[in-house]
Amino acid sequence: MSSSERVAVVGGGISGLTTAFYLARAGCKVALFEASDQFGGLGTFFEHQGRTFERFYHCMLPTDEDLLNLLSELSLENETYWKETTFGYLSGHTIYPLNTAIDLLRFKPLSLLSRIRVGLTGLYGSIASSKGLDDVTSADWLKSLSGSEAFEKFWRPLLEAKFGDRFQQVPALWFWTRFNREKGSKKEEKGYIHGGYKRIVDTLLQALKQYGVDIYAEAPVREIDHSEENGVTFRAGNILHSCDRIVITTPLPVLKSLSSDNFRDRYLSRLNLDIDMQGVLNVILFLKKRVSRHYWVAASSADIPFQGVVETSDIMNTEDSGNFHIVHLMKYCHRTSEAFNQPVEEFKRRSITKFCEIFSHISPEDIEHEFVFKAPFVEPIYSLGYAKRKPPEEIVSGKVYLLTTAQVYPTVTSWNGSVGQARKVIAKMGFESALSTR
Ligand SMILES: Cc1cc2nc3c(=O)[nH]c(=O)nc-3n(C[C@H](O)[C@H](O)[C@H](O)COP(=O)(O)OP(=O)(O)OC[C@H]3O[C@@H](n4cnc5c(N)ncnc54)[C@H](O)[C@@H]3O)c2cc1C
Numbered sequence: 001m002s003s004s005e006r007v008a009v010v011g012g013g014i015s016g017l018t019t020a021f022y023l024a025r026a027g028c029k030v031a032l033f034e035a036s037d038q039f040g041g042l043g044t045f046f047e048h049q050g051r052t053f054e055r056f057y058h059c060m061l062p063t064d065e066d067l068l069n070l071l072s073e074l075s076l077e078n079e080t081y082w083k084e085t086t087f088g089y090l091s092g093h094t095i096y097p098l099n100t101a102i103d104l105l106r107f108k109p110l111s112l113l114s115r116i117r118v119g120l121t122g123l124y125g126s127i128a129s130s131k132g133l134d135d136v137t138s139a140d141w142l143k144s145l146s147g148s149e150a151f152e153k154f155w156r157p158l159l160e161a162k163f164g165d166r167f168q169q170v171p172a173l174w175f176w177t178r179f180n181r182e183k184g185s186k187k188e189e190k191g192y193i194h195g196g197y198k199r200i201v202d203t204l205l206q207a208l209k210q211y212g213v214d215i216y217a218e219a220p221v222r223e224i225d226h227s228e229e230n231g232v233t234f235r236a237g238n239i240l241h242s243c244d245r246i247v248i249t250t251p252l253p254v255l256k257s258l259s260s261d262n263f264r265d266r267y268l269s270r271l272n273l274d275i276d277m278q279g280v281l282n283v284i285l286f287l288k289k290r291v292s293r294h295y296w297v298a299a300s301s302a303d304i305p306f307q308g309v310v311e312t313s314d315i316m317n318t319e320d321s322g323n324f325h326i327v328h329l330m331k332y333c334h335r336t337s338e339a340f341n342q343p344v345e346e347f348k349r350r351s352i353t354k355f356c357e358i359f360s361h362i363s364p365e366d367i368e369h370e371f372v373f374k375a376p377f378v379e380p381i382y383s384l385g386y387a388k389r390k391p392p393e394e395i396v397s398g399k400v401y402l403l404t405t406a407q408v409y410p411t412v413t414s415w416n417g418s419v420g421q422a423r424k425v426i427a428k429m430g431f432e433s434a435l436s437t438r
Contacts, residue, residue: 004029008234008241010221010258011249013041014415015403017204018070018422019247024211026426026434031243032213033236035220040201042375043415048286049322052198055373056282057310057328060191064416066423071193074203082191083315085295090304090358091153095297099188114150121145125179130410133173134387141172157300161307162379163278164333169383177410190295190315197415224248225260226267226396234258245399247425251377252391252406253277267395275391275406279335279376281306283351286369287325291359299358305339305350306331309358324368329355335376344372379413380406393428401425 005028009020012034020032038044045052088095091109104119143151159167219236233242297309306329313321329351333339403425408417
């Protein structure tokens with residue numbers, strides 16, 4: 001492969017930034033196009049009192065090998081820090097810690113027999129092979145291992161919290177991977193980075209500039225096309241660009257809208273790209289007091305407007321949190337749902353009222369600042385046999401590549417998953433040599 005190729009990268013989230021980084025390192029002449037005014041995609045930030053905070057909670061896990069290797073390549077390995085975290089489960093008015101076998105045995109909402117079955121399910125999940133799990137639903141798999149009572153009162157709320165009413169379709173392989181990612185090490189540890197995720201984005205952008213990458217913000221790409229006569233072409237703003245190859249890293253559901261009619265008819269129509277995605281609504285509260293002793297409290301119930309409470313300041317040093325106690329109240333839902341489309345002020349008001357009811361030591365006066373963010377495309381809505389239906393990495397052989405969250409399965413959608421997928425696409429393009437780690 002010639003390394004003086006002109007390659008365009010569409011989308012400036014972690015997938016696009018990582019791809020541009022490796023391609024530039026391979027010697028390509030890279031141009032990166034991002035639609036919004038910020039780079040980082042779902043990991044972008046907002047400013048508050050002189051610091052930056054992620055719009056959506058983000059943390060690393062010790063098992064995030066591809067991301068941690070990238071950080072090392074960017075000389076950021078000593079900038080990460082790790083904290084032990086715990087998980088709580090709200091049932092009725094009580095938050096039960098659920099981190100050890102003893103915690104599970106004390107989990108009163110379930111009968112003793114169901115508690116034991118849930119424990120055995122966890123043990124089995126950690127040693128079972130993943131073979132065949134893409135063809136059985138999480139619901140059926142968990143019911144068969146833990147029993148109906150444990151499924152209805154324990155597993156079902158957790159699945160609903162992530163997928164809403166579409167939880168029934170999700171393959172057990174998704175559950176198994178997620179479970180082993182989060183409970184893979186004995187101690188539960190989560191990682192963060194000095195300066196927040198913006199630090200990673202800024203360092204990548206700096207590296208891209210040093211490699212001479214052309215970086216365009218507020219430059220939504222449209223009308224991507226390919227023909228034998230003109231090669232790969234697209235528009236950004238009013239300018240018509242051409243390149244040798246293009247890598248598209250946007251969420252899958254927007255792919256058709258950035259393609260020309262010719263490209264849609266000739267290339268996309270023969271692919272199975274009808275994979276829908278779940279969105280998210282998120283309230284962030286800056287508080288005077290600590291909320292709970294858990295990083296994450298699952299709180300899934302019909303009368304609660306959110307599904308979980310993540311106390312992100314638990315994993316942040318005070319230089320990063322600014323001494324605030326910061327919680328995210330999130331609700332995963334589809335972009336067409338009533339929940340997603342409710343007025344933001346309404347979601348905020350209902351969430352804060354319920355939050356203060358659940359955590360009765362917090363009153364509205366303890367909330368110093370609040371913010372709401374939403375995103376329409378977060379995670380694919382998986383269904384049976386998903387592994388065989390994943391979108392291809394190459395749309396036009398040797399010319400147009402796709403790199404998107406819908407491909408990382410069964411890896412959990414995460415920065416680690418996206419960096420891993422970027423490495424696969426780079427290898428497919430013939431630039432493995434740019435991937436060597438230090
Ligand atoms: C609530 C929440 C919590 C999460 N928690 C974690 C966590 O703890 N740890 C973790 O690792 N991950 C977490 N994630 C997941 C993680 O954010 C995503 O998996 C990852 O950011 C996906 O990156 P991406 O670059 O593939 O896509 P995106 O981040 O979606 O980036 C796509 C980019 O393409 C741009 N774009 C769209 N259309 C165009 C166009 N026409 N032209 C040019 N650009 C375009 C978009 O503006 C965007 O910047 C979380 C996500 C959410 C929402």
